[in-house]
Amino acid sequence: MSLKIVDTPKEAARHKRNPGYPLDLDWVGQVRMNRSALERRAGTIGARRSVKKEHQLAWLLKAVALMDLTTLNSDDTPGRVERLCAKARNPIRPDLVEALGVKHLGITPAAVCVYHNFVATAVEALDGTGIPVAAVSTAFPHGLTPLDIRLAEIKASVADGAQEIDIVIERGMVLNGDWQGLYEQVRAMREACGDAHIKTILGTGELATLTNVAKASLVCMLAGADFIKTSTGKEKVNATLPTSLAMVRMIRWFYQETGIEIGYKPAGGIAKAKDALTYMALMKEELGRGWLEPHLFRFGASSLLTDIERQIEHGLTGHYAADYRMAMA
Template identity: 65%
Template structure:
């Protein structure tokens, strides 16, 4: 896999942003047809599910998180699928894409993942609402990077989108990108709170213009999280950005993706719209944890012919 030039961003192009249009009925029809039209079975399904595991940001974002829970989650990230199942599938060395935690849990995660290539991601900037004082949001990013986070998941100010203040959104994103330094930044749009798919498209472009390495649907805390129509809208802006600049930007659907069959649908959508290069951890992630448990059960069924109990696949 070739290394990619990190998105350097560009000057704000409001003509491009305001020219973004979304045909909502067409988007809805396209997404409705995908699950039935792109079904994979048997060997192919097992291979795609193994790929999905490698793309998961294994996440714990609960108020009762402890260092021990994070360490157990990191152990799961190192060995997400039972060794005997992987042996039957002829697979080894499989890990998840990252481990995602709150700032206070970064140290525990970094220690638990030493010697692996699994990055630690931290949610930041007053997650999930993004309403803490501005200087504290920037300082939180800097402190998370200093603590060892290699990826920072920030939340944008939804009010900038809802009021059409695109310059403010661009300036905000630019400052957060600078605060991240060498750490990669994932911009969470909280799409369930943006009102329209057109707003989603424009916010996606703004964040990429300001240097986002990934754009991400949701915090997982909104009433509506990742959906196929939102995903199709966002990845088409990624495609447009790549066509115009030559720069690759990643995509992360988060929240509400808990079934293996849903993961397969998202992988099919990425494959059709953006191509195979976007099915690598540096360009695509699932923001999910419960998804891993269902994938484990499906792979267990594939190699044994029977479904195992869900309690056998605890995350932490």
């Protein structure tokens, strides 16, 4: 079987990084989200049509290339991180890659995401692969240490080799409507990142309303965020389709006003291949095919890869494999 996974490295090379813009409180004040309308729209995504057979396998392979392979556990060790990096080097079992005829594509995850303490370990383990390391910095997952400590952590992660920084915002600033304070903090974090790309985690499950989610998305983009991300994965409610719609529509509005493309990363609770395909359909329908590339869309995931491998094997053989045959970290 021969499958072609569309890739557009030239588009990534031409992608213009978000320079940041002055805080426009009038714009922020205009933002409103209708939860009922977003929930109705969310119910249609993936329901009107679905991908089957070879097309589904191609989409699943693409999902692997859009994944931030992640370990963010309190019992993480250097050994676990090294095993995760080994999985990143060969994310799909070699026999499945051979059967699909896609070895020449060199499919790997978009990044490996770890705590700051393990950045150097991951950088060494991924040496020569071209897979970037992303660090969750700024007192992940709550972001409630003094700002100077959070900025120092960002700089330390970059110094250790992280090319992407996933920061967390102070949710209380959103709940209190302190848009100036949020803007200034994210702007300072953006500057601390230097050349490393910054993903701002909103903690959407703790922001009370979708209008708050949308306003926080806009403020972070104005402050220079390269990506906006739903969750840490540690909240009671993580990524959802209505929340995602609110965020990607702010991305679309921001693009229409500035010409700058901002990335989107749903994280937390996306563990099934079917869910990944639904989120990919959302991006394609709302923002277009161009957003289905790693420089503009990521999954924050750990167990998702296991189910994708199981679905790929089922597509090839008609049988589901046990989870233990898809070794992770």
